[in-house]
Amino acid sequence: MTQENTRDTKQKIVNAAIYLFNSKGFTGTSVREIASRANVNVAHISYYFKGKGGLLEYLVSYYYEGYLKVIEENYTQIKFGHAYSVLSKLALDLLYYQHENRQLSRLVYREVTVDSVLIREVMTTYLTKEKYYLKSLFEQGIEEGQFRKGFVPHMIIQLRSLLHMPYLQPQYMSEVLHIQPHEAYFVHQYYKELKIWLNSLLAEQTTKENRLVAIP
CATH class of the missing domain: 1.10.10.60 (Homeodomain-like)
Incomplete structure (x- = not known):
């Protein structure tokens, strides 16, 4: 072959x-x-x-390697800009990554909720790295005075929840909120809402008017 x-x-x-x-x-x-x-x-x-279990392991690892690559590439830009701009771009790129791999995103996020040896390994490797990068960005934003002082783990939980919600509960998104995660326009539309959340929760100096500025 x-x-x-x-x-x-x-x-x-x-x-x-x-x-x-x-x-x-x-x-x-x-x-x-x-x-x-x-x-x-x-x-x-x-x-x-090596069988069905090995196939699932391959899918989860493949997904998170790409997911972490998006985070790491954005994190390297912290030396050239502020934490807020880096976090905003990181969120947008993760939305695009999930959308491009939406069926795999749905599968992986669901499987991560199951307690297994594979998922514990994922938590130890990929998701611990994700926590490190997000924690560093939030802490730097607080230090720079761009983010309000707050409990960083809660910030991480809220950001991850917003990013993953469309693929954890796609039926709720479409049937209740009438947002279609599979549509091409979804990322741009959802990113606008996510930016409003970022501004209202994190931005120390943001005015009410600035929070509602259209996203380019």
Whole structure:
């Protein structure tokens, strides 16, 4: 099998797994169902991913590596600007990352709520790093006088909740709030609301008028 065929086979398995894990749940999905939807031999799943558990581990790790890359790339800009501008851009880029990977985002965020060895490892590696970067940004913003003094863990929880809500509860977003996370305009629309929250909660000197300025 050529390298191109290998990539194609693995991608078909990944796409099938994301769809089935989302629609039927991880425990409710069999390896044979994944192979059937991907139109590949069952043995390929074992060969490339060491089975269904290895496939889920691959999906979670792949997602969080990209997620952390977005955070790290933004965090490096702190030496060139203020914490507020860095945090605003970071939030926008994470919204775009989630939107571009929306089915995988939904799957990963749901799986993170399940207590397992895999998820404990994710917490220890990826999410501990996320906490470090966000905590540093909030603390620097407070030190610079751009953010109000507050309990930083609460700030982190609120920001993460706003960022992840559309993919943790997509039905609530669409049926109750009438916001469609799958639509192309979603990121720009939702970012405006998130910026209002950032301004009202964090910005020390922001006036009421400035909080409602349209986002470019």
